[in-house]
Amino acid sequence: MHLCISSLSSSTTSLLMPSPTLDYLTLIIFSLITAFTLSILCSVLNRKKKMYNLTNMKGRxxxxxxxxxxxxxxxxxxxxxxxxxxxxxxxxxxxxxxxxxxxxxxxxxxxxxxxxxxxxxxxxxxxxxxxxxxxxxxxxxxxxxxxxxxxxxPDPSTAVQSDVSSDIKCEPDEYAVLAKALRESGLVSNHRKNLKWHKKTIIGSEATEWLAKHKNIDIDEALKLGQELIDRYFLHPIHGDRKFENGSSYYRFLEDDDDKALNMEFTSECEPRSASEVGEDLRRLILKTYSKYLSNDGKKIDYKGIAESQEFQEYRRAAAELQRVNVATLSKEEKLAFFINIYNALIVHANITVGPPVTVWQRYRYFNTVSYKIGGYNYTLNEIENGLLRGNRKAVGSFRKPFSKDDPRLPIALTELDSRVHFALVCGARSCPPVKTYSSKEIYEQLQSAGEAFLEGDEALQIGEKEVKVSEIFKWYRVDFGTTDEQVIQRIFEHTGPGSKRNKLQTLLENKSSVKLSYLPYNWDLNSN
CATH class of the missing domain: 3.40.30.10 (Glutaredoxin)
Structure with a gap:
């Protein structure tokens, strides 16, 4: 304190010194006020200093x-x-x-x-x-x-290299060159059949003739080329099976779909890689970006900073590869990790480019319109969460399932629900779980960790003597956790990590006493600066 006062005295004396004509009592009062003022100034300055400045620790x-x-x-x-x-x-x-x-x-x-x-x-x-x-x-x-x-x-030499190259290289796809030439041939146009218009489409017979002439091949070979363009997700039939025919059927290139998928800014011209490989690269890119723009208190994301970053520009181009990945061959574990990561990345992407929803109506439109093109098909946030990850279950407030029986995306959906996905999916709001990424090799351990981390916070779980207060996630998706309060509390217990909360839950369950289950208010405020 003495050092602080002496350092401040030279800059404050001239401002605080009373007139020589003042009496002795005034001087005493002035001295007390000065000491008090300097004490406050020192306190403020000391708060800015580090409490400890350990430079020669013996320990660690x-x-x-x-x-x-x-x-x-x-x-x-x-x-x-x-x-x-x-x-x-x-x-x-x-x-x-x-x-x-x-x-x-x-x-x-x-x-x-x-x-x-x-x-x-x-x-x-x-x-x-x-x-x-x-x-x-x-x-x-x-x-x-x-x-x-x-x-x-750990020995630094054993570190896993987890960074992604700033410029992801890929093998060029010869079919991408062919698809581009066909799309620019002048055959794409608006066609009307009966009373319905089919915008930006190409007729099968005209495409077949162009392919035969352009490649100097016969019709049968041209049909095979056309089928390759469908199989590789460059174009798709407007109706019917995914079959290319030399007739009056209409076909449309992915770029000409009007679904406004966020990863259609660029066309992927890469030789298709496995979905797991693409997903892993995107996982690392979004994690690298998210980590860099996360606030020091871990509560907010600088979305504006991300939008202007080089990392996000790299991610936008890399996300184009999703257009043509084959997700049908993924295992259950690969699907879980892949679609959780893609969902979370899409949330970040949408909050940057579309803007976060504020009202109930905006949230409804947001989750039902924000989408990525994956493997030739469009998937909204709702369809990824409720159609794929929840095994084609109805969304909150919806009267029907995301996929109909004849929807070609239905076979991709998981057949068994793991309720822990709710701890892994983010929505950009304060009460949502934080953004994390997942790998297929450790997906079950990571989902358990996600649940334990989520329920550690008092905003997600509070336990009283005869009442358990929990996040509204358990209310909205109650069917995924149990039909009775006791079943839901049992599931919460299973997802809670070791510690006082788990011990309290265990006591409540063992006593089989009447326990009230209630829900904590959900904070939809955006987790941004």
């Missing part, structure tokens, strides 16, 4: 994290503000460290924070530490080296 603070994790970013920001150095063990880069973290903490969620071998817990526990307890932990790492049972730091 370790934090387990993942890329793009909001709670991880908040915890690391808090440690930096306190002046406490730490070692960040990113589980995306060092997946082998996850096993040790789970063994030492009995938890799957991140962050997990250690001061030497002392496990503090996650971001919530760290933020609630009493000042005296924090000082004890600081003393521990200041004066003591890490014991043998402290978390081990």
């Amino acid at each position: 603070v370790t934090i387990y994290s993942t890329t793009g994790c909001p709670h991880c970013k908040h915890a690391k920001s808090a440690l930096n503000e306190l002046g406490i150095p730490f070692v960040d063990v990113n589980l995306d880069n060092y997946p082998q460290a996850r096993k040790e973290m789970e063994e030492k903490t009995n938890r799957r969620t991140v962050p997990q924070i250690f001061f030497n071998n002392i496990h503090v817990g996650g971001n919530d526990e760290f933020s609630k530490l009493e000042k005296d307890r924090l000082q004890e932990l600081v003393n521990e790492v200041t004066n003591n080296e890490p014991p043998a049972d402290a978390p081990q730091i």
Whole structure:
């Protein structure tokens, strides 16, 4: 305090010095006011300084994290503000460290924070530490080296390279060149049959004749080429089976569909890759972008910054590859990871380019119109969530299923519902789960972690003596969690990680007492700056 006052005195004395003509009592009052004023100024300045400035620690603070994790970013920001150095063990880069973290903490969620071998817990526990307890932990790492049972730091040479090249290369597709030439041949036009117009279409017979002439081949070979263009998702028939015929049928190029899919800004001219490979690249790109523009407190996303970023421009071009991927051959685990990642990426994409919904009507239109073209077909957010991931179940407030019995997209839908997908899908609102990405190899563990992380927060789960308050997600999708309150509470218990909340739920279930299930208000405010 003395140093602070002396540093401020030269700049404040001339402003606060009273007139020499004032009496002694006035001088005393003035001195007290001056001391009080300087004390407040020092307090303000000291708040801006780091509480600790540990430069010569004998021990180590370790934090387990993942890329793009909001709670991880908040915890690391808090440690930096306190002046406490730490070692960040990113589980995306060092997946082998996850096993040790789970063994030492009995938890799957991140962050997990250690001061030497002392496990503090996650971001919530760290933020609630009493000042005296924090000082004890600081003393521990200041004066003591890490014991043998402290978390081990992975060898940097074992890090997994998870970044995506800024310019994703691809093999050019010869059929893309042919499709472009056919589309620009002048044959695409508006055609009327009976009383109905078919806009921007091409007639099968005319396309067959052009292909034969352009490639100098016979009609049979031209028909095979036309079929290849359909099979490779360059064009599709307006009606009937996906078959190319030398007749009066109409066909339309994907670029000429009027569904306004957000990934149709560019045409994919790449040789089609596996859906898993494309999905993995997009997963890494969106995670890289999201992580960079996530606020330090982990609660907000700078959508404007993303829109102007080079990373987002790369993502827009890369998303064009979805137009022609084959999702029919994906396994259950691959479908789960692929469509969860695509749904979450589409939310971010739409919030940037379309704008987030505000009213109930806007939300209805948003989830039923915002779409990507995937494997030749259009998929809205509603169709990805309720049609594919929920096994073609009715959306909230809807009277019919997303896909009819003869919809060609129906075979892509999962046949078994994993209710944990609700903890993985984001909507851009404050009460939604945070954006994360998922891999097919670890999808079930990641979904469990997502549920545990979501239910850790009081905005998603609060437990009283005879009442369980839970996110309205459990109300809207109650059919996915159980038909009775007890079944829903049992499912919540299964998705809650080790700790006080799980223990309370277990006690309620074991006592079989009457427990009221109620729902917490949902915050639809946008998670943006």
